[in-house]
Amino acid sequence: MKELDTATLRKYDSDYLWHxxxxxxEWEGADNIVITKGEGSYLIDxxxxxxxxGVGAIWTNVHGHCKREINDxxxxxxxRLEHSTLLGLTNxxxxxLAKRLIDIAPEGLCKVFYSDNGSTAVxxxxxMxxxxxxxxxxxxxxKFIAFDNAYHGDTVGSMSVGGIDIYHAVYSPLLFPTIKAPAPYCYRCKLSPEGDCTRCxxxxxxxxxxxxxxxxxxxAGLVIEPAVQGAGGMLVQPEGFLKxxxxxxxxYDVLMIADEVAVGFGRTGSMFACQKYGITPDIMALSKGISAGYLPLAATLATRKIYDAFWGAYADLKTFFHGHTFTGNPIACAAALASLDLFENERLLESLPAKIRYIDERLKAMSALPHVGxxxxEGMIGGIELVADKETKAAYPWEExxxxxxxxxxxxxxxxxxxxxxVMVIFPPLSISLDELALLMDGIEASIRTVTG
Structure with a gap:
């Protein structure tokens, strides 16, 4: 295929793509970046x-771009095989991969149901x-309990258990009703002047x-993003809340559905957030980091209690009548298996504490900036809230x-x-080096200073 110059690529993008x-x-006709390569922690235009x-290919990248072992x-x-089906066959x-996922999942989860993105996993x-x-x-x-400011994806069911009006309100006539629960974050509700979320x-x-x-x-159940509400603004839950x-x-005999789409696969410093906080959900949704950001893949894990409820004779019609064309795609699963090998071979989780401490140090320093509210x-996730007035925490007008x-x-x-x-989001590849983290945090701080004066 003939390579195209930047101007032509931008024109075709404006003419044919809907982002x-x-x-x-605002997008069409602008000098937008056209990415053509990736290398480690970097994108190349x-x-x-x-x-x-700095956002890990929208929260998916684990080992860096174009990692040789995953490529291979x-x-x-x-x-060997590009695709078959899990309907009447296996691969x-x-x-x-199912065996590997259960081996590393919170104890008690024992079955894997594949799909292809986080919305479908939820x-x-x-x-279920x-x-x-x-x-x-x-x-x-x-009925389901969902939390204020939650985001679980953009399909109708996942939107129904979400709670962000800017994403969901226009579709409200399509959604099934849920029971909304408050989510805790003291830096929003100001219950604690010290910012300690325990009381909240x-x-x-x-x-x-x-x-x-x-x-x-x-x-029927409760749906929660463990530890961090991602799209809600990187809102971190207080210690003890998840437990x-x-x-x-x-x-109260309510099934707990944990949406670890964003926080799974090392992002909190543990393989899964639920493990870090010592709990096992009844159902757990995974995607994003599962294939290290390479290919669309998702998995919904369930306990034996859930699985057994679908067990019966053919005529009982207890089958879980749900599926996707590309369920268990072998290429995506091969990428995921290579990623899990890298977690072990490169001892990735063991490398994270120093990086997490560095992010913590830099964030604390940035909290003194005049327009940082x-x-x-949480682990390798950071959020910096920009405000018009630091004293009152008044938000900048949206249109600015x-x-x-x-x-x-x-x-x-x-x-x-x-x-x-x-809210400025920090969500780099887990493999990022400390020198690269310094470059990232320096650039963010300098940019905040320039824009906010």
Missing amino acids: PFTQMS SDGNRYLD AIKAQVD DRAVM EIGVK AFQYQAQTGHPEKT GLLCLKELERLMERHAHEL GVRELCDR NVRQ RVGVRVCLEARKHGLFLRPLGN
Whole structure:
């Protein structure tokens, strides 16, 4: 295929592409970056410029771009089998990956159901919980608890258990109703002037308990992002909150569905956030880092209790009637297996504490900047909230696009970033070096100073 120059690529992009989460009236005709290569922590554009990938290919990249071992695994698999199906067949890579996932998952999860993205992984979990209740003698238990500011994807079911109006409100007539619970983060509600979320977490757990006590008879399940609400603004839950949610689910017989799409595969410093906080959900959704950012792949893991509710004779119609064309795609599974090998061979999790400490140090220093209202961190995830007034925490007007302007300024420092409104997101490849982390944090700080004055 003939290579195209940058101007032609930009023109074709404007003429033919519709980008996600993008106002195209601002995009079309602009000098947008066209990425043509990747190398380690860097993206390289059609003019040869290099950008440190500060958001890990939108929260997916684990080992860096174009990692040789994963490349080789994919190339080898292409010559063996590109795709078959899991409907009436199985394949070796899907089988091997399922075993590996259960080996590293929170204890008690024992079955893997594949799909191809985070939205579908969550939607599968919701459908499993709904059908589980119907098939265990509780057809009246049809509702779900979802949290304010939650994001679980963009399919209709996953939007229904979300809680971000800017993404979901326009679609409200399409969505099934849920019971909304408050999510704790003191830097928003200001319950604690010291920023200690413990009190806020306890209050939110008490409100959650009131909701469960009132609605237990009709609740099929609860859906939660463990440890961090990602798209809600990198909102970090207080210590003990996740375990408290698990205890309440047990007390009121409500299935717990953990959406680890963003936080799984080392992002919190442990392989999974649920492990870090000592709990096992009934159902766990995985995607993003599962294939190290290479290929669309997702998995929904379930306990034996969930799986057994679907067991029966053919005529019982207890089958989980759900599937995807590319379920268990062997090329994607080969990439995931190579990624798990790299976790072990390169001892990736063991390399993270020093990087996590460095991010913590830099975030604490940046919290003193005049227009930084709050910083938050969970492992290799960071968020920097930009505010118009530090004293009152008054937000910048949406139309000023301050977060976007900081990201554009960061390109001058060789960084690619993408904000969540006026929250700067830190989500680099886990393999990033300390020197590269310094470059990332220096560039973010300089860009914030320039844009906010």
